[in-house]
Amino acid sequence: MSLPPPGFSESRREFLKQATGLVSLALVPPDLMSKPSSLSELSLDDAAPGTATKPVSGAVDVTLQINGQSHTLALEPRVTLLDALRERLDLPGTKKGCDHGACGACTVLIDGQRVVSCLTLAVMAQGKKITTIEGLAAGDQLHPMQQAFLECDGFQCGYCTAGQIMSAVGCVNENHARDDAEIREFMSGNLCRCGAYPNIRDAIQKAAPVMKGGAA
């Protein structure tokens, strides 16, 4: 394995973005990327009662509060929060695994509660406080859960890690991380195909008292 050239470390993500950008554009259905249309297009009154109506596919303005910042986007109502984060807001830290609520890779916090963003419509997340993995650290200061995952080696390939960390933060805040058995049960919605579970559990054990303001 050869060492990367100087300066490579910062460019890896940029390279991946550029390399996958064209592909992901091609995969998004054309009307997902459509320009905003007027709200009146969505009005029920357009459809005469009792007649067959054609579905109106138009984008609407959606305002999301993400990691303390407000973003307004033109989105179709069918766009999930996960796709909005990854494809439109340049926040690819939240991962797409199964896209059906079964793996937990896309876990984010909405008003402090962990949810799967793949089954959340972005339009329904308006007016709520959304926290993604990108918003967990305080500047350069990692969140105690992020720090604990590093120290306990709570990952291998890393794909599930953002979801694991967000879910773990929710788990501690719900007070469902009081012992090993409880952590296992209340983290069961986050799958790790590498099998880093014992280290993930250790990380949560380590971070929980720090999060609750106890000794580090």
Place this chain on the structure above:
Amino acid sequence: MNSFTFEAATDEAAALKAVARSSSSFIAGGTTLVDLWKMGALQPEHVVDINALPYRGVTATPEKLQLGALERMAVAADHPDLARHYPLVAKSLLLAASAQLRNMASLGGNLLQRPRSDTYRRPELRKLPLYPTRNDAIFATGGRVAFPHPSDLAVALTALDASVRLRSPRGERTVELSRFYLAPNDTPERLTSLASDEIIVSIEAPGLPYGRRSTYVKIRDRSSYQFALVSVAAALDVDGGKIRDVRLAAGGVGAKPWRLPQVEAALREKPNTRSSYEAAAKLAGEGAETHAQNAYKVTLLERTIVRALSEIGGLS
């Protein structure tokens, strides 16, 4: 994935008006609708967000159980009165899905889950002949290959003789869960008696004073985050070493939540002993329609009944 229009209903009247439009669908937590929409199994043209409606709250006393249809599974599961007076209900919620999904999913939506079969979830397979699997239901199948109803909550509520309160532009009605769920032999395409313009307002059950002595036991392929192979909701009223009354319902076995009246009858007035449990549980498979791959569920059901009763029976 079809496109759909969207509106957030501000009150019940607006919600009922909006859903009157054909191919409309309510959305609460979205954990069923968004999943099945992505599969193409559900193709709503108009989606109506009902989260602003006031169908919330948990009332759990020995005299009454009432659950708002829009209450979240996690909120109900953590409610101290529910855990104290109806542990079978609280446990059925805690043993279902994952923490994330319980934060999202509403109780009303939980009752309206669809079968977990490939043939339901993947419309492209619906034209193929049904094939038997080890997950198949053994009761209420109508002689067909049918998947069990996936809701744990519905099983616990069935043991409590619960009903759902429904509203539509025609007014309000209350339907017992035993009549709310339709078996495949009734109407293969309809899973419940909910009309397309009806909404679940609340879930209600007459109180069960001995509900404190109850449990929900769920047997599955992995220890968490999995649907039941077999589950049992049980409540037991014991007086002076004798079983005065008992409630038993099972999940994972019926195309609809399955009550076990013949087992209950065999337990009443019997000594509160393990041998009474075992003798009565032998009747659980009465009327089962099995094939080679799901016949194990009869034995598993019998043993799960014994385990559930043993857990709450207070035997030394």
